[in-house]
Amino acid sequence: MKMTFRWFGAGQDPISLAEIRQIPGMTGVVTSLLDMPAGEAWPEERIKAMYDGIVAHGLEVEVIESVNIHEDIKLGAPGRDEKIENYIITMERLAKYGIKCICYNMMPVLDWARSHLYYNLPDGSNTMRYQAEFIANITPEALAERYAKESDTYEMPGWEPERMKKINEALAAYEGMTTETFYANMKYFLDAIIPVAEKLDIKMAVHPDDPPLPIFGLPKLIISRDNLRKYLDLNSNKNNGLTLCTGSLGAKKCADIPTMIREFGAEGRIHFAHVRNLKFENDTDFYESAHFSPCGSLNMYDIMKAFHDVNFTGWIRPDHGRMIWDETTKKGRPGYGLYDRALGAVYLQGLWEAIGRGKE
C-alpha cells in the first residue's frame, strides 16, 4: 500500500504541503481542482500548475479525488454525451501528468451529509456527527445554510451555495427514477470511459454513498456489498474498481468491511482506500472518532489485516478525523484537520508493519 493524504489544493486548504511531507511514511497527496464545475474539461495548464506545485514539495500526486460526475450523466439526460466527452478529455490530460487513479462518486445531487460539523466530544476535541432524526427533520436548504454558517471559511464540496439555490429542481429530477434506470445510466458512463481508462492505465475508483442511507428521498445505490458487486459487474474490466471507504460503508451497522475487502481486494478491484473509524451512539447515529480501534466501532486491525492478506498495492489515506489541539479553536475543513489524520496515518502504518512482521 501507499500512504497518502487528502489535500484540497493551494488556497483551498489551511494545511500546507510542507506539513504533510513531514508526516512519517507519507508518499503523496490526493487532490482535485475543487473549483472546476462537473461536466467541464479540466484545462491542461491548471493540471500542470497543480502537479508542479505538489512535486516541488517532494510529494507525489497519483490520485485525484474527485473528478465529479455531472448530473446529466447520472440522470441519463440529453446532455450526457458532451459531459462524458469532457470527462474523457480530463482523464487524458491527467494521464499526461502521471495520474493513475481517479476517485468519483455516483451520489445524486448531494455529496456527503452530516447533522453536525463540529460536535464537541468530552475530551475537548470536536468532530462530525450523523443524527438520523435530525436529518429526517431538516430540509436540504436549511442544512446547506447550517453548513455555510458553521463552516464560514471554506465551501463544503457538494454544498456550494450556488448549487443549493437550485436544489429543489435537482431533487425533482430524480422523482420516479427507478433503480434499474439509475444503474443503466451508470453503465452507459462506464462503458464509455472504462476502455479509455484501460488505455491510459488509470484506475477508476467509485466511492460509496455517504451516508449509506437514503436522505431527502434520493436514491442511494452504492451502499452495500451487493451494490458494490452490481456496480463492478456493470463493466467487468478491472479498471472499473472501488474506493473502499470504511467510514461510509461502515455507517451501516451490519456492514462487514473486512469480508468486503477480502472479496473485492482478491479480485484486484479495490484501487484506493479511505480508512477511518466511527463510533455508533445507537443503531443509526454516529460520530467520527479517532482512527485507533478502541476509540470507535470499527476494528482497524481486522481491516488492515484484510488489506494485507489480499496484498493490497493501491493507495490508502486516513480519512476524516477530529479537530484536536489548537485546531479546536480554528475553523478548518470539517474532518480534515492535520493532527488527527496524521496520527491516523501513522497508526495505520504501524498496524501494517506489525501485520507484515507477524508473517515473517
Ligand SMILES: [Mn+2]
Ligand atoms: Mn471516504
